[in-house]
Amino acid sequence: MNKLLSGAALAAAMVSSMLLGTAAYAQSKDTLTLGMTLEPPHLDPTAGAAAAIDEVVYANLFEGLTRIDENGVVRPQLAESWTVSGDGLSYSFNLKRGVTFHDGSAFDASDVVFSFDRARAADSVNAQKQLFAAIDKVEAVDPHTVRIILSRPEGGLLFNLGWGDAVIVAPETAHANKSQPVGTGPFAFVRWVKGDRVELKARDAAQPIQTVTFRFVPDPSAQIAALKAGDLDAVSNLNAPEAVIAFQADANFEVAVGSTEGETIIAMNNARPPFDDIRVRRAIAHAIDRKAIIDGAMFGFGTPIGTHFAPHNPAYVELTGTYPHDPDKARALLAEAGQSNLKLTLKLPPPTYARRGGEIIAAQLKAVGIEAEITPVEWAQWLEQVFRGTDYDLTIVSHTEPFDIGIYARDKYYFNYDSSTLKAVMARLNETGDPDARRALVGQVQKIITDDSVNVYLFQLAKLGVWRKGLEGMWRNSPVQANDVTGVRWK
Amino acid sequence: MLTYIVRRLFVLLATLVVASAAIFLVLEVLPGDPALVILGTEARDDTLAALRAQMGLDRPALVRYLAWIGGLATGVTGISHTYAVPISQLIGERLAVTLPLALISLALSTAIAVPLGMFAATRRGRPGDYGVMGFSQVGMAIPNFWFAILSILVFAVALGWFPAAGFPGWDAGPGPALWALVLPAFSLALPEAAILARVTRTAVLETLGADYVRTARAKGLAERRVLWGHVLRNALVPMTTILGLQFAFLLAGSIVVENVFALPGLGRLIFQAVSQRDLVVVRDVVLLLVAAVVIVNFLVDLAYTAVDPRASKPGHGRAG
Numbered sequence: 001m002n003k004l005l006s007g008a009a010l011a012a013a014m015v016s017s018m019l020l021g022t023a024a025y026a027q028s029k030d031t032l033t034l035g036m037t038l039e040p041p042h043l044d045p046t047a048g049a050a051a052a053i054d055e056v057v058y059a060n061l062f063e064g065l066t067r068i069d070e071n072g073v074v075r076p077q078l079a080e081s082w083t084v085s086g087d088g089l090s091y092s093f094n095l096k097r098g099v100t101f102h103d104g105s106a107f108d109a110s111d112v113v114f115s116f117d118r119a120r121a122a123d124s125v126n127a128q129k130q131l132f133a134a135i136d137k138v139e140a141v142d143p144h145t146v147r148i149i150l151s152r153p154e155g156g157l158l159f160n161l162g163w164g165d166a167v168i169v170a171p172e173t174a175h176a177n178k179s180q181p182v183g184t185g186p187f188a189f190v191r192w193v194k195g196d197r198v199e200l201k202a203r204d205a206a207q208p209i210q211t212v213t214f215r216f217v218p219d220p221s222a223q224i225a226a227l228k229a230g231d232l233d234a235v236s237n238l239n240a241p242e243a244v245i246a247f248q249a250d251a252n253f254e255v256a257v258g259s260t261e262g263e264t265i266i267a268m269n270n271a272r273p274p275f276d277d278i279r280v281r282r283a284i285a286h287a288i289d290r291k292a293i294i295d296g297a298m299f300g301f302g303t304p305i306g307t308h309f310a311p312h313n314p315a316y317v318e319l320t321g322t323y324p325h326d327p328d329k330a331r332a333l334l335a336e337a338g339q340s341n342l343k344l345t346l347k348l349p350p351p352t353y354a355r356r357g358g359e360i361i362a363a364q365l366k367a368v369g370i371e372a373e374i375t376p377v378e379w380a381q382w383l384e385q386v387f388r389g390t391d392y393d394l395t396i397v398s399h400t401e402p403f404d405i406g407i408y409a410r411d412k413y414y415f416n417y418d419s420s421t422l423k424a425v426m427a428r429l430n431e432t433g434d435p436d437a438r439r440a441l442v443g444q445v446q447k448i449i450t451d452d453s454v455n456v457y458l459f460q461l462a463k464l465g466v467w468r469k470g471l472e473g474m475w476r477n478s479p480v481q482a483n484d485v486t487g488v489r490w491k
Numbered sequence: 492m493l494t495y496i497v498r499r500l501f502v503l504l505a506t507l508v509v510a511s512a513a514i515f516l517v518l519e520v521l522p523g524d525p526a527l528v529i530l531g532t533e534a535r536d537d538t539l540a541a542l543r544a545q546m547g548l549d550r551p552a553l554v555r556y557l558a559w560i561g562g563l564a565t566g567v568t569g570i571s572h573t574y575a576v577p578i579s580q581l582i583g584e585r586l587a588v589t590l591p592l593a594l595i596s597l598a599l600s601t602a603i604a605v606p607l608g609m610f611a612a613t614r615r616g617r618p619g620d621y622g623v624m625g626f627s628q629v630g631m632a633i634p635n636f637w638f639a640i641l642s643i644l645v646f647a648v649a650l651g652w653f654p655a656a657g658f659p660g661w662d663a664g665p666g667p668a669l670w671a672l673v674l675p676a677f678s679l680a681l682p683e684a685a686i687l688a689r690v691t692r693t694a695v696l697e698t699l700g701a702d703y704v705r706t707a708r709a710k711g712l713a714e715r716r717v718l719w720g721h722v723l724r725n726a727l728v729p730m731t732t733i734l735g736l737q738f739a740f741l742l743a744g745s746i747v748v749e750n751v752f753a754l755p756g757l758g759r760l761i762f763q764a765v766s767q768r769d770l771v772v773v774r775d776v777v778l779l780l781v782a783a784v785v786i787v788n789f790l791v792d793l794a795y796t797a798v799d800p801r802a803s804k805p806g807h808g809r810a811g
Binding site: 378 | 657
């Protein structure tokens with residue numbers, strides 16, 4: 001019996017080593033199969049908020065005047081260079097020459113004017129229309145020069161134009177970009193087998209990767225199996241932190257733990273009692289043990305934050321010590337505020353950080369005498385009830401937009417924070433172009449919201465990339481939601 | 492017989508109309524604004540309004556319902572809000588995966604369960620019987636998604652015989668496409684086979700004690716011919732009932748299994764469409780599933796009359 005078993009094991013080992021051999025051979029080729037959790041609803045980045053759209057098309061298929069690189073820095077793309085007028089109200093862009101769209105038509109200033117006018121139009125369905133809010137006029141000076149006139153200074157304009165929502169599309173093909181995207185990027189659209197994969201092909205034979213396939217595998221355990229079986233070369237963000245440790249120990253794979261722009265917070269409905277009392281908000285902050293949440297829900301992956309800002313950004317201010325985990329202090333603050341036997345709801349959207357983190361948070365709140373009733377909600381429900389309707393007490397969510405601290409100055413934003421001090425600082429920030437002055441102001445904003453304990457700041461979401469050894473140039477961090485494969489190659 | 496069929500067809504049609512109204516109503520009250528899901532957190536009110544108008548959501552509910560039903564009656568489906576292609580095309584592509592998957596599973600479960608059930612029945616109370624009943628118990632207890640993951644780990648990851656996930660498409664040739672369906676089909680078939688084996692055993696045991704079986708044996712028929720010719724035919728009625736019911740379970744089970752195996756089937760489509768609030772797709776797919784179940788039940792009823800002609804006469808219940 002033993003002999004038989006070891007014989008079978010040997011045969012299995014031989015088969016698998018043969019298969020591994022062929023897989024290793026395949027790697028020296030010029031194809032890349034990337035696994036994604038969610039399938040994009042369509043492929044037009046200017047007509048939807050779904051991150052999966054940018055994760056396929058950003059930098060690969062569509063390009064903007066500027067782009068954001070792996071480290072979050074603004075780089076020239078379709079615009080080679082630019083000049084800004086002294087008052088900060090006029091931007092002049094020199095466009096790259098000799099660029100064509102995938103359908104062969106030439107790219108020039110009229111395409112830029114068309115793209116931005118379309119995004120700003122009254123019937124625009126651009127999910128990030130506010131990116132263009134400061135733009136008064138876009139004009140073609142000549143075929144290779146575009147001037148953008150602003151109605152008010154916008155310090156972040158060059159960054160804004162690097163978003164996927166601001167890519168340049170052609171007037172002839174824009175209407176069909178949802179299913180037949182035509183851009184200026186190094187990769188052109190080949191086919192979309194709905195529910196399974198999108199295939200892109202390099203336009204230039206010198207591109208190290210000639211064919212990219214984005215495969216949509218919804219289940220994390222299926223992604224893991226597909227990686228191990230060689231069906232996938234890479235998963236740029238594995239949705240299962242518990243499995244990452246196993247991949248770290250596997251010599252066939254490389255694991256990259258990088259940063260994202262996702263500030264994960266417990267949002268509090270500041271306008272609704274008892275959260276209109278700062279003592280209650282501070283009590284909740286003291287009740288929370290970040291480390292226990294990061295370890296318990298994310299298997300240790302995630303950087304603690306003390307404010308609504310990304311730790312990898314040079315302007316980040318370290319404030320995690322403001323409200324140390326202290327249940328006694330939390331109880332004292334609650335007693336001072338006259339609150340006892342608090343019963344709250346905690347609405348949890350689907351992501352792992354929320355569902356797993358929510359249970360730990362409910363337990364931590366219980367330790368200071370707060371009863372948090374957990375209510376799982378779908379994204380669609382969360383958007384309508386929590387985000388638009390502000391019908392909630394507490395919720396957990398990750399704010400994944402880059403540089404989104406400006407939401408604290410908005411009126412009627414879902415956590416209903418209203419501070420004239422903060423709004424004044426924010427207004428100054430928007431009018432300031434000098435980098436050092438901007439950094440100081442951003443630091444001030446971070447301190448104000450932490451001091452007001454608007455929300456409980458938990459941790460920065462980690463990006464858990466897993467790919468086969470030998471694959472180079474994959475993004476480790478994700479300053480924008482993208483899978484830029486233009487610089488990827490097999491060793 | 493003919494009036495029976497006409498009567499049943501009429502009931503079938505009425506069921507579909509009632510179902511369509513129910514589906515529409517449920518989706519109307521479902522929380523979650525489709526335009527908001529598409530545009531996300533940074534959407535402005537004017538952009539949302541523009542998109543709602545583009546999707547036709549600004550029209551009254553009754554108008555939209557009548558437009559939907561009118562369209563279906565004339566064979567025209569709408570355009571998916573998210574994929575921006577005709578829904579009929581989407582469903583067609585997805586059916587090309589789910590229908591073969593369901594049929595293969597059905598065939599597999601029947602091929603496994605019927606011989607096993609008969610084997611157990613003829614060895615009642617002996618080790619073979621206990622073996623089959625043990626298999627059945629385990630098979631019913633194992634959730635299909637768990638079995639799916641287990642089979643991926645064994646046959647795709649460790650042995651490398653099958654792809655771990657995904658579907659190459661029929662244009663890659665029937666070989667690779669069918670190969671990709673083997674593990675999912677087994678995962679779907681196992682629990683169904685377990686139930687069907689149990690039902691087969693019970694039905695065969697019941698008929699084994701019947702007078703005509705004794706007569707058949709008494710006139711000297713070989714045991715095999717008694718079993719396959721007389722016993723099985725009479726045991727078919729309860730088995731067909733279960734098979735018909737199982738077809739509905741297979742369609743429901745495909746939602747789970749297609750997600751585990753990342754198959755671009757109908758189950759995956761409806762799962763995605765619900766979470767993205769692509770409600771025009773959801774209502775068409777749900778109505779199609781309702782229609783499939785109702786039609787299969789109708790066919791099962793017709794099959795009874797083929798198996799047992801008394802079933803079409805009034806005063807006789809289903810199981811005769």
